[in-house]
Amino acid sequence: MRVAVVGGGWAGLSAAVTAVGLGHDVRLFESAAVLGGRARSVHAPALETDIDNGQHILLGAYTATLALMRDLGLDPARRFVRLPLSVRSADGTLDLRAPPGLPAPLHVAAGLLAARGLSWKEKLSALRAMTVLRRSGWKTPRGATVQEWLSLTLQPPRLRALLWAPLCIATLNTPVEQACAQLFAHVLRDSLGASRRGVSDMLIPRTTLSELWPARVEELARSGAFGQGPHGASSAAAALEIHRSTTIRRLRYTGTGPSMREETGGEGGLCAGMPAGAQRLVLDDRPEAYDAVLLCGNTPSTSRLLATLPAQPGGDAFLDDLRAFEHAPIATLTLELERSFVLPSPMLLLHEDRHRGHFGQWLFQGQDAGRRLLHVVVSDADALLQWERSSAVAGMVEQLREQLRGHAMPAVLQHALIVEKRATFLAVPDLRRPGNRTPWPGVWVAGDWTDTGYPAVLEGAVRSGRDAARAMHASFSGASLGS
Numbered sequence: 001m002r003v004a005v006v007g008g009g010w011a012g013l014s015a016a017v018t019a020v021g022l023g024h025d026v027r028l029f030e031s032a033a034v035l036g037g038r039a040r041s042v043h044a045p046a047l048e049t050d051i052d053n054g055q056h057i058l059l060g061a062y063t064a065t066l067a068l069m070r071d072l073g074l075d076p077a078r079r080f081v082r083l084p085l086s087v088r089s090a091d092g093t094l095d096l097r098a099p100p101g102l103p104a105p106l107h108v109a110a111g112l113l114a115a116r117g118l119s120w121k122e123k124l125s126a127l128r129a130m131t132v133l134r135r136s137g138w139k140t141p142r143g144a145t146v147q148e149w150l151s152l153t154l155q156p157p158r159l160r161a162l163l164w165a166p167l168c169i170a171t172l173n174t175p176v177e178q179a180c181a182q183l184f185a186h187v188l189r190d191s192l193g194a195s196r197r198g199v200s201d202m203l204i205p206r207t208t209l210s211e212l213w214p215a216r217v218e219e220l221a222r223s224g225a226f227g228q229g230p231h232g233a234s235s236a237a238a239a240l241e242i243h244r245s246t247t248i249r250r251l252r253y254t255g256t257g258p259s260m261r262e263e264t265g266g267e268g269g270l271c272a273g274m275p276a277g278a279q280r281l282v283l284d285d286r287p288e289a290y291d292a293v294l295l296c297g298n299t300p301s302t303s304r305l306l307a308t309l310p311a312q313p314g315g316d317a318f319l320d321d322l323r324a325f326e327h328a329p330i331a332t333l334t335l336e337l338e339r340s341f342v343l344p345s346p347m348l349l350l351h352e353d354r355h356r357g358h359f360g361q362w363l364f365q366g367q368d369a370g371r372r373l374l375h376v377v378v379s380d381a382d383a384l385l386q387w388e389r390s391s392a393v394a395g396m397v398e399q400l401r402e403q404l405r406g407h408a409m410p411a412v413l414q415h416a417l418i419v420e421k422r423a424t425f426l427a428v429p430d431l432r433r434p435g436n437r438t439p440w441p442g443v444w445v446a447g448d449w450t451d452t453g454y455p456a457v458l459e460g461a462v463r464s465g466r467d468a469a470r471a472m473h474a475s476f477s478g479a480s481l482g483s
């Protein structure tokens with residue numbers, strides 16, 4: 001079958017690799033010149049190097065992403081710095097580290113009890129909240145915000161400010177007053193509540209994000225390796241062709257689709273999701289027609305493309321759900337220092353004070369060979385955008401100097417401030433997140449915004465792409481869906 005994937009972010013690439021692995025002939029179209037979507041590399045002229053569109057971390061719990069990397073012949077152990085779970089502040093006032101040697105989940109409980117910077121009351125409150133969550137099967141009251149959940153579990157104000165609010169903003173890119181408690185509970189399940197130690201480990205990429213695995217997909221596609229079987233391809237027709245710098249603006253149906261009897265040797269002709277006599281799809285004015293299209297852009301792009309197709313029963317409600325998503329920005333400030341500077345930990349918590357322009361929330365050691373790059377991450381970055389850029393940068397440099405007191409940070413030579421305005425969707429309660437199927441025959445959707453059970457994260461994108469390709473395949477072959 002001929003399959004088009006629109007979007008070369010982690011969801012689209014995961015969909016394309018899965019589809020080609022299932023034996024399909026796949027074309028992927030990406031607007032940008034570089035693959036990876038929001039998790040891509042960009043050139044920073046001021047720094048004369050490539051950096052990421054924003055610092056990302058993964059978790060040991062990101063099993064689909066790690067499995068995909070292994071399938072592509074990459075060794076995750078070499079591609080990430082693996083850190084045991086820790087929350088350490090740059091100024092040393094908070095230090096929570098899972099001690100070595102203890103099994104999960106005891107390692108987190110022991111880390112919390114031994115944490116520096118929290119009172120006994122705060123430690124016990126945090127443990128109680130985690131215990132209640134675990135016992136409830138990681139379920140929170142329906143429609144509750146994180147703020148409401150924190151009140152319900154009697155979390156003291158200082159603990160909220162010091163631990164829960166920074167964790168919520170960092171993982172959901174949504175402030176506690178608005179954030180969905182249920183999604184936060186899923187994040188806590190996979191981090192603080194992990195049932196195996198490695199699952200809660202934090203993984204920091206050693207390479208740029210585009211090099212991490214998207215570049216490998218392109219390399220295998222170019223060499224024709226996907227058609228040769230090592231990635232599970234079951235058909236000689238399997239191939240992946242990637243078209244970068246190509247924006248798709250319109251979809252339309254044309255002609256009649258292939259009989260599934262011809263394609264699969266099965267009994268019943270076209271099957272679920274594809275009515276008999278189904279049409280094939282054409283993208284813009286391209287000459288070729290596709291049996292299936294997987295739309296893997298963000299919600300605005302996906303709803304725009306779906307709206308170019310003829311109306312379908314249920315289509316308006318589907319589009320309304322997509323249009324209801326709101327987004328929040330993330331900013332990343334990269335600093336180039338005069339000389340090498342090694343942080344006490346590759347990732348440190350910063351105390352925020354927006355009135356003083358101290359917007360930084362997390363500080364990361366750059367993975368450059370010279371150890372001269374630092375990355376400061378600001379989630380929920382609307383307040384920063386109100387500031388003049390140079391003042392905001394000066395404020396954050398001042399913040400680092402104050403909070404890294406005692407570590408003598410070298411002079412800053414250059415900087416790059418990257419703001420991704422639609423970094424993630426706002427993870428509010430009761431958001432209706434669609435699955436991979438759409439009311440339009442032959443069209444599936446994937447992306448971190450689909451109903452993955454995760455907030456907008458890389459693992460959600462990878463799972464969504466994989467599941468969309470599997471659903472598409474099952475729909476055409478009549479096969480039942482794997483997990």
Ligand SMILES: Cc1cc2nc3c(=O)[nH]c(=O)nc-3n(C[C@H](O)[C@H](O)[C@H](O)COP(=O)(O)OP(=O)(O)OC[C@H]3O[C@@H](n4cnc5c(N)ncnc54)[C@H](O)[C@@H]3O)c2cc1C
Pocket residue numbers: 006007008009010011012029030031032036037038039053054055056057058246247248249296297298301302305330331332420422423424446447448449456457458459461
């Ligand atoms: C600054 C920042 C920091 C983040 N930090 C983390 C983190 O630490 N950990 C984590 O897990 N997640 C993090 N995330 C979230 C993570 O980056 C996203 O969840 C993930 O990249 C989403 O992937 P996606 O494929 O669903 O969407 P996208 O990455 O948005 O990919 C969609 C792609 O489709 C393309 N496209 C859209 N429309 C068309 C069209 N019509 N034609 C052709 N191409 C089209 C776009 O150009 C884009 O490349 C962060 C995000 C940002 C921005």
